């Protein structure tokens with residue numbers, strides 16, 4: 249009864265982000281969630297499913313954490329909001345900036361807050377360009393990102409997104425964005441030399457491409473990128489929106505790549521999704537240069553930059569991640585998940601590559617393992633529907649050529665829950681082979 253009423257209202261009034269709008273109109277929502285606990289979500293029909301995607305790669309600490317609700321409630325009762333514009337400040341934002349500076353790799357040490365990841369990336373592009381204006385090199389304005397990347401949906405973030413359907417969604421993009429091949433640093437060098445290093449402000453990359461299908465970078469890729477950036481005076485931005493706060497088995501993904509960025513963007517896992525928050529961490533050098541060279545106003549900021557409630561939630565969330573060793577758990581459980589999928593791969597012909605790091609895992613679907621031949625039409629949507637029936641939510645890569653599933657469960661997942669995910673997926677693969685490919 250309630251489900252039907254809500255579904256009708258949903259169809260009539262709720263435009264869902266990144267959704268198949270026509271299909272949504274016909275079928276309505278697949279789940280209307282009502283509560284969550286650990287890796288599980290429950291819906292209006294009483295179905296209990298494993299949130300194999302941490303919702304949107306972000307519920308790192310898992311669902312139903314009372315401590316986070318309490319941190320939000322306490323802060324809202326004492327000071328729900330105040331601006332951090334200009335010279336105003338507040339304690340949660342100050343303490344969180346210091347905490348993130350402390351956790352961030354190397355020389356990264358000063359934080360600019362936003363409300364989410366797209367804003368964090370747009371902020372990084374603007375700060376990079378402003379930096380070069382202050383340095384007397386205003387012609388350095390081009391931003392290079394990578395094919396197959398995802399950086400969000402604000403105008404700059406979309407313009408930097410390498411997944412072409414996102415750019416084609418609109419018919420006019422921000423200028424001065426360019427793309428290098430994601431598989432080789434030589435492609436970046438070639439593009440820099442072709443465009444002229446004196447015109448390039450920054451390079452941005454995800455340590456592991458997420459929405460593009462979970463693609464780790466080739467070995468030594470980021471070391472070479474760092475060298476090229478140093479050689480040509482280009483700022484290196486790491487987009488750690490997914491990989492930050494424990495997801496890949498270390499606090500930040502770049503820690504495993506042997507390269508230190510000049511700016512690092514974060515969002516999602518910083519609050520485990522319990523409150524909207526994002527930001528950019530700047531290197532000490534950049535921060536000092538800004539302080540030294542700028543005698544005007546830093547004309548960039550959002551109403552919710554440094555939101556006290558979001559920052560209070562983030563502080564509590566980071567404490568949970570550290571106290572419970574969730575990044576170590578991500579490394580251990582991530583290995584189990586990958587090895588489990590590899591065992592299924594050995595038993596079944598339709599699993600191609602199994603790839604990823606920590607609890608960020610991609611599973612490729614192929615017609616034939618030997619030749620890596622793909623199906624003429626994608627099979628991932630069938631597998632997702634089958635998984636949902638069996639109590640697991642995962643996601644497919646719906647862009648471009650790939651036929652793959654991605655998994656990113658909460659970092660608190662247990663060994664038994666990992667085994668359940670693997671078991672469900674094997675059943676789904678069997679169903680694919682027996683029902684669709686027979």
Ligand code: PLP
Nearest residue numbers: 364365366398399400489490515
């Ligand atoms: N960057 C990366 C790597 C992402 O995966 C995302 C979102 O999925 C974003 C940026 C955009 O973040 P938001 O959706 O919070 O704006």
